[in-house]
Amino acid sequence: MASTTDPKEKFYRHFRDSVEVLQDQIGQLNHLSSIGGERQEATDHILAGISKLQNEVADAAEFTPAYDRRQYSDAIKGLQDKLNETLAKVAPKSRFQFRRTGTDHVDMGAPENDPRLNPGSLSRRPHSPKSAPGAARSIAEEAQDTVGDLPSKGKDYNEELAKSDPSSIRKPSFSAAQSIGISDQTGLHIILPSSASRATAAGWLRDLKDCVIDLSIPTAQGAPFPGLILKNIDRCLIVAGRVNGPIHINDVSNSTLVVIARQVRIHDCKNVNIYLHCASHPIIEDCSGMRFAPLPSCYLTEADKSTENQWDQVDDFKWLKTTQSPNWTTLSEAQRLDDEVWTKIVPGQPGVSVEEILTKVGIPPK
Template sequence: MAHQEDAKERFYRNFRMQQSNIQEQIADLPSIAPVAGERQDATEHILTNISRLTNDVRDATHFLPAYDHRVYVDAVTALRRELDETTAKLAPKSRFQFRPRPVKTAASHDAPAAATVDSRRLVNPGTTREGSPVPKGKTTNGKPPISPPLSPGGRGRDTTPRAIKIEGQTEGIITLPADHSRGSSAGQLTGLTNCVVNLASPTIEASRASPFASLTLKDITNSVMIAGHVDGPVHITGLKRCKVAVVARQVRIHDCEEVDFYLWVTSEPIVEGCKQVRFAPLPEGLGAGEEKGENKWGEVKDFLWLKQGEQSPNWSVLPEGERIKDEAWRGLLEDRDESKGVKEILGSVGLVE
């Protein structure tokens, strides 16, 4: 009997944790730009989590009373309904407007109202002004190129926030231009190998640019990334042997291995399907000293580790003696010496291929 009570309590706590995480992800959807399928990817991830929770409830029928089981089923149904309502609100609006039938007067004729196209051009923020992908990195005489400006040219004084998308780089040094105006609606880094990425400089100083609304890091290997400030969520998937530094409201980490995270985060970091990931507080030189409130960098939740009261073996605190030194961080932020090779820079932060 006691064992059954323990199982019910563990299930309840795990369910509530996953339910809360899904609700947060749904609430974040409006802040994720629809460019490059980023919002669609986030929606599919939520659907996967709801499906996993559905299976958990189904598998718990052998120890849950019928009434409790019904309550859990209804809660999962409510999550799906909440997601459907949110995605419906975010769906692109129709370009057609139907005008009501005019009120009949003595001079009017009986005729059906016609469907007319709104003459104003509908603009979907974050898509029509999206920055072009950065060309694949190439080396010349062993020297890595500085990536070209990521903001679209020819816009004059246009300061409309636009998405930053970087993909397919190898052995490249990637930076945002110092005068990058007013930030970006979203950032997306995909498919990088042996790269040094600095997106922090323009976003640390609010006078230069606003923080990213959201940021996605996906399928990146043996790279160091100073990601700057993110007002909304950071979604990190498929990283291996990397160093990541970021200030964010939420950080969700999936399927990563041998990655060190330096965080200032106002909510508990979430990991799923990860191995050998380590966490440390963000150094002050990267903007941590300007943040207010509590930094929850060490309050990590592993959604695939359900043993209450036991530390997950998938993540740990990064020992102080193994953390990147302040001078190395400063070098990454300030050094623009193109004569240095990428391997030399990565070696300075402990990344050797």
């Protein structure tokens, strides 16, 4: 049996998990609206993920045999076909398609197919919206909105959040949406109420700074996210709620996260505390200063208690040595926040500012 520290075995598990995550993201596209570019942003994220996976197969060529690379190539081809089929259904007028050479199989480990040596290789690189006229960028312009429950004009919750408000805590209802997207906010304390439970078909948080955001209430009563994306976040406390599938955490720094998910993928993050309940090994890549702790007891359900929590079984895919990765560690019990912080400080109190909450959870001052 191969050791879990064997690079070939680690890459196999990484590839398998990546494919599952991308399949889940493709499956969510038909739940997203073209209004406001929601579907386009998700499509761009998937395109980038497939391209990245292709490059990773090439990077792993030195320790993966040709047979394995053929299986990886077939799996990536399946992802491309699934994305094409899904986009054709949600945006039938779109001209976007992955284009391939005439061969059914391309060895992505071969030098002639490696984009680092041959940047123009079409067999390795899908046509992106930036390089192909009439590609995925046209989806937002041409497709009809398929989210029937949204009002015709849609409600701009982010514009509403940005308006001045006498209350120190914002509680956007999201009652007129099927997905939750919070972006481009600074210095806000946002708590989603139970009315947002019908909007958890998909979710993402991006471009946030100095914020406290709690998504736990709408996902606690049997309405978890199928997947969640956190991107470009700095100096924030994020209580991410429950995620039945994968959570992608990208470009997060100087923050504290509370996460319950089936899969956790973390990229390009630094100086982050993560309180975690995860049913599989968390995966980090291109990260530093990551500190892990088990989920605070106040967020645990009876179902969670009966499920193994692999919060400290972290795989660093940029550290293939048998020694401990220097990019992550665990928080000792003395370093972890106690339940009183989670139950009394984090929900907010009259006169308590966002900056005070961030300080209480250990986020350094500006």
